[in-house]
Amino acid sequence: MSTAPSPHRPNQAGPTRGGRPARAGRTLRRAAAAAAALVVLAAVPAAARPHGESDRTGRCPTTAPLTVPGAEHQATACLDELTTAGTAASGHTDPADWAGLTPAGLAVPSGVPGIQIDGYFPDTSRGNTNHGWDHDAQFVIRLPDHWNGGLVIAGSPGVREQYANDRAIGDWVLSRGFAFAATDKGNTGAAFHRDGDAPGAAIAEWNDRVTELTRAARAVVAQRYHRPAARTLVTGMSNGGYLVRWQLEHHPELYDGGVDWEGTLWRAQGPHLLTFLPPALRAYPVYAAGGAGAERARREMTAAGFPTGSEFLWPFHHQYYWDLTQRIYREELDPDYDGALEAGNPFCAPGTPACDADYDYGSRPRSVRAAVSKIALTGRIGKPLITLHGTLDVLLPISRGSDVYAAMVRDAGRGHLFRYYRIEGGTHVDSLYDAFPDRLRPLVPCHRSAFTALEAWVDRGVRPPSSRTLPRPAAQDSEALLTGCRLDGR
Structure with a gap:
């Protein structure tokens, strides 16, 4: 989702980090402003x-x-x-x-x-x-x-x-x-x-629109x-990565292959964002407050899938991504949870009536699983697919997303069509690399390496390196990280 929705508080600057250089604070504010620009202004073409x-x-x-x-x-x-x-x-x-x-x-x-x-x-x-x-x-x-x-x-x-x-x-x-x-x-x-005539219909339309555009x-x-065209390739990040997966599962005849950049996982039994975001909304405020309950809250965060070592990314994502993402996707798939209220109460405290921090997907009616089933993935891809995902993704944690999808592909007997690269130090919002160049790795060069590897695979039958975790280079400057990403891990 990257990529994900805009914050519901667009006029507030992003959080700063105590003791960090001023540049990091400015970069986080720019990232916050960028997130706020989700619902964009009209772009009217100039004379052409x-x-x-x-x-x-x-x-x-x-x-x-x-x-x-x-x-x-x-x-x-x-x-x-x-x-x-x-x-x-x-x-x-x-x-x-x-x-x-x-x-x-x-x-x-x-x-x-x-x-x-x-x-x-x-x-x-x-x-x-x-x-x-x-x-x-x-x-x-x-x-x-x-x-x-x-x-x-x-x-x-x-x-x-x-x-x-x-x-x-x-x-x-x-x-x-x-x-x-x-x-x-x-x-x-x-x-x-608000689009669609039933829960899940708005997301289901996404798949239809990609198919429609591809044919046109x-x-x-x-x-x-x-x-x-000699070859048609499909690619995208976050929800766009989900669309790549779905297209290769349902319409492989239209494509020669695809690259999935941190795609969103949907399946009826979970995991998905409605299973791991509510625990974060409950635990993070306790963790951030410090005190006796902080360590227990941190363990609850990691148990929900948020990786150890990603704590420095949690304040930004709590303020700008987790809450709104949970509420609007829950409204799409389970609108009855909060009754007549639309998309819940922002940043409500646990115990507040119909609070999304208390949302429990497992206890919801069967109709909610039916809505998720409309958009669910199966792993039954029909053309070559390369997936890449950052190990420090704290919007769609890797252990609750692409790790699971990789297992689904293998279980479906399609492992020969699949490569999966876990990018150490990658996170969901690539621009955050500017704020934390010493801890993060941009994913855009890894996407380009995966794309060229896919070309060689579908054009010449050259199989990409085997699936693996790509370590973050220990001593590379920013320019090198922005231009290179070897899939063989060297």
Whole structure:
């Protein structure tokens, strides 16, 4: 979820750390502000050449306009730059949508001219305000002039919109010649649970929207380049990683493989965020208060899955992620828990009526498990999948997420299609690396290593290194950590 929802207290700065350099405090405040930008401002495209009108180099095609199958509306532009090096200025991305998802020092590639198509598919919800459309099921498709024959599909993390992957994923794959398509998943923002006609339906729509976009983008690629994509790869972080898993389980015919970056785990029997977040909401305030109960509360946190050694990340996540994440996803899957109240009471104390800190998934009615079953994963992937997950993830703890999913894949007899890399020092919010460079490791270079390994696997049959935990390099500078991540652990 990264990536996860915005805080419900967006005007408060992030917590500071006693004794830490001032830069860490500033970075945490920037991360807090980025989290607050989940429900983003509209990005209205600046002037751009319409499709079919050549620029002065004669680069853009003058053939019949490209058509996105099934789209209710589309707007096509010929751009000198498809990466955020150009789109942030031209209005063909929304920087607020990807704010806080990558380290500040991550390089921005450039020199990728091509065509961008923005639009939306038919939908009844109106949470996405990009372009002033006030319409969900928005998408973006980018078609570089210098195409390598591939297509990359991504769903947004958390409940962000279609541009959320632009910095972490889109810039890099476009610079390597891939066409790139992304979706807002059909509903956005911290009130996403209002969409759908039954518990679980809003999340289930996410899967349908990725399938819809994949089919449409494949058709558009064939129109633009006059041949189908040689390979279609799906990737994403957090909720986007969940979508990768689900697509490879249910629609392997559409893809050649996928990379899952800390995907969310859903299964009816648990574990999932409704089983490990309530214990954190109960125990963390006691731990933070210190005193006689603090050590017991810390043990309760680690028993819930939050790894020993991650304590320095707990204050930020308690203030900005755990509470809101629990409440809005619980509202989506179990709205009856708090009756007529919508998404509970923020930061309620245990014992307060219908408090999410007291939520007990195991004691809830069978209907709640039925709602989770609508979105549950099975592990029965049908195409190669690489999963990576940070060992210091304290939003979706690794022991309650990807460790479990890896076992599910093996139990389903699909281990030959799977590689799993546990990244020591990685956490869920990659921008926190800027605040704690001595303790954390950014995951974006590990995602890129996994992606190139997937390419070699599906293109040439070169199997990636075996699944393993990748140790955090002991003596590497920031630039090295931002640009390299060997999957063989060397």
